[in-house]
Amino acid sequence: MYTSLERCPGTYCGRxxxxxxxxxxxxxxxxRGSRVNEYFACAECQDELPLYSWLYLGFMTMLPFMLHCFFIDLDAKDRKFSRKQLTLTACALFEVIISALLSVLVMEPQWEFRLHSCHVRKFNDWYTLFYNPNPNYQQRLYCTQEAVYPLQTIVLVFYFMCLVTMFMIRPIIVSIMKIRGRTPIYSALYFLPLLTFIHALGGGLIYFSFPYLSIAIAMISNAIHYSLKLDQSYKALIRSSFELKNLVIIASHWILLAYGIVSLGHHTALLAFVPFPSVFYILTVRCTDPAEFREVENRVN
Known part of the structure; x- marks a missing residue:
């Protein structure tokens, strides 16, 4: 049936x-939901979503939750977990989970916890807008489409669901628990559109680099967390690591680091290095603490 079709110009144009x-x-x-095949015919996306793509969607799901937690903690300014922080964090987690489940259910096949997809073959598949052909340098043929279905639309739907569920759930919980939680909501009104904009422009870059981004974010945030401690001695850092709030933060860093390592697809033995950034910081903090250099400078003077 396909053999009689004439060749279409460009990479993504089909019949x-x-x-x-x-x-x-x-x-x-x-x-939408189809892609041109080798016969230049539009064929429906019927492939099962590969593991790497599921991990990519998981990373995109974690981003709004991590930002929710950051702004909730920033608003609280408490050393220990307060009732407000616990409530708002649990609420944010519930909102993200509900949004993720609804996003999967509304995509094809609808109301099933699986996704039909067209496999990502190359980086260009994310940016078909830049590959509209111009046959004979005359009229441009517009063939822009979602060649990586559903990886672009499902993330946009997810961010929209996060906004909807936040407005539906958060005010009710805040009023029932009688806590102040407006500032994290206002923050979400900024970072959710920002995440949408970043995904729309750099979805392909994130898709191919999210394992490295996970590792980098985990290591940088781990270093920032420890560097904010006033007492940079060994004992103080180790002691603070076992406080409930710090323990949860460090555990989240380790989970994100492990997620990046698993996404790379290397040997699972590398997971043994997950605690390494925390241990490395504690062991080398004396070599990098500015107070040590000030003491040496004072002795020289």
């Missing part, structure tokens, strides 16, 4: 079957 009589459309963009 759509119009009826059962074998009538095909002119070359153009494929409908």
């Amino acid at each position: 759509t079957l119009l009826d059962n009589n074998g009538t095909w459309s002119e070359c153009g963009s494929c409908a």
Whole structure:
């Protein structure tokens, strides 16, 4: 059936079957949920989503939750977990989980916890807008489409769901528990659109680099967490690590680091290095503490 089709210009232009009589459309963009195949025909995306793509979606799911936690903690300014922090953090986690589940359910196949997809073959698949052909340098043929279905739209739907669930759940919980939680909500009104903008522009870059981003974010945030401690001695850092709030923060860093290592697909033995950034900071803090250099400078003077 496909062998009689003429070649379409460009990489992403294809023909759509119009009826059962074998009538095909002119070359153009494929409908949502389909992609041009090797015969230049638009074929539905029926492949199961690969593990790497699921891990990518998991990373995109963690981003709003981590930002929620950051702004909740920033607003609290308490050394220990307060009732307000625990409530708002649990609420944010519930909102993100509900949004993620709803996002999967509304995509094809609908109301099932699985996704039909078109596999990502190369980096260009994320930016079909820049590959609209211009046959014979005359009229441009617009074939922009979601060649990586559903990895672009499902993330956008997820961020929208996060906004909706936050407005539906957070005010009710805040009023029932009688706590102040407006500032984290206002912060989300900024970072959720920002995440949407970043995904729309750099979704392909994030897709191919999120394991490294996970590792980098975990290591940098771990170093920042320890550097904010006033007492930089060994005993103080170790003692503070076992406080409930710090223990949760450090555990989240370790989980994110382990997530990045698993996403790289290397040997699972590398997971043994997950505690290494924390241990390395505690062991080497005396070599980097500015107080040590000030003492040496005072002795010289």
